[in-house]
Amino acid sequence: MSEPSIILRQVYKDYRRDEFVVPVLAGLDLEVSEGEYLALMGPSGSGKTTLLNLVAGLDRATKGEVIVHGQDLGCLSEAEITRWRANNVGFIFQTYNLIPVLTAFENVELPLLLTGLSRKKRRENVMTALKIVGLQSREHHYPRQLSGGQEQRVAIARAIVTDPYLLVADEPTGDLDRNTAGEILELLEMLNREFEKTIVMVTHDPLAAARASRLLHMDKGRLVDDVIQDSRVQAAS
Numbered sequence: 001m002s003e004p005s006i007i008l009r010q011v012y013k014d015y016r017r018d019e020f021v022v023p024v025l026a027g028l029d030l031e032v033s034e035g036e037y038l039a040l041m042g043p044s045g046s047g048k049t050t051l052l053n054l055v056a057g058l059d060r061a062t063k064g065e066v067i068v069h070g071q072d073l074g075c076l077s078e079a080e081i082t083r084w085r086a087n088n089v090g091f092i093f094q095t096y097n098l099i100p101v102l103t104a105f106e107n108v109e110l111p112l113l114l115t116g117l118s119r120k121k122r123r124e125n126v127m128t129a130l131k132i133v134g135l136q137s138r139e140h141h142y143p144r145q146l147s148g149g150q151e152q153r154v155a156i157a158r159a160i161v162t163d164p165y166l167l168v169a170d171e172p173t174g175d176l177d178r179n180t181a182g183e184i185l186e187l188l189e190m191l192n193r194e195f196e197k198t199i200v201m202v203t204h205d206p207l208a209a210a211r212a213s214r215l216l217h218m219d220k221g222r223l224v225d226d227v228i229q230d231s232r233v234q235a236a237s
């Protein structure tokens with residue numbers, strides 16, 4: 001662990017609905033070190049996804065600072081933050097969000113189409129990512145020809161293909177049975193330990209949370225508990 005590389009200082013987030021203002025985060029402070037694997041838990045509506053979206057540059061704070069990997073996200077224009085996201089963040093969703101008419105290879109290649117990489121280099125990077133998730137033999141398969149667990153693996157390959165600094169995962173095992181969920185969690189843990197990806201994961205699943213190196217509990221937009229889980233492997237088994 002080194003310098004904090006995600007810093008939230010006095011972060012406020014309100015949503016506006018017509019003339020109503022819904023305050024969700026009210027003065028949140030948080031520091032995450034490079035290489036940490038953070039799980040966010042808490043009741044529905046407590047602000048977990050809101051926090052995840054701010055850290056990933058998908059949404060902006062109403063007030064306060066969000067600094068990720070040395071970049072103050074509040075200083076970036078819309079175009080700059082889109083580019084920043086493409087280079088720095090990999091996204092993993094509960095429902096995989098694969099494009100049904102594209103093969104596994106083409107789905108994983110998508111984020112690389114925004115870069116200036118040659119076709120040959122793109123192919124190399126896609127095959128490396130598919131290999132890391134154990135699906136190099138499924139490159140020509142369409143999402144409907146894959147199991148849920150395999151679809152999530154393809155989605156993870158797509159998230160890592162640009163070699164981002166940060167992976168954000170919103171309920172990554174929410175749609176999977178227990179065994180398949182365990183395999184996906186092992187993969188995330190490997191990406192954290194071996195590839196040193198910083199991970200922020202929202203989850204309702206205590207088994208998933210037990211895999212993380214740090215567990216934050218949120219309630220009503222506040223951080224109410226912050227636990228370093230040194231014994232995460234034992235806790236998960």
Ligand SMILES: Nc1ncnc2c1ncn2[C@@H]1O[C@H](COP(=O)(O)OP(=O)(O)OP(=O)(O)O)[C@@H](O)[C@H]1O
Nearest residue numbers: 015016017022024043044045046047048049050051
């Ligand atoms: N775009 C939006 N516009 C208005 N209100 C929103 C918006 N997004 C979220 N909210 C509100 O903000 C609050 C926090 O939502 P958030 O999705 O961050 O909670 P959560 O802890 O992730 O919940 P869950 O576990 O159910 O996914 C909720 O009351 C929600 O209704």
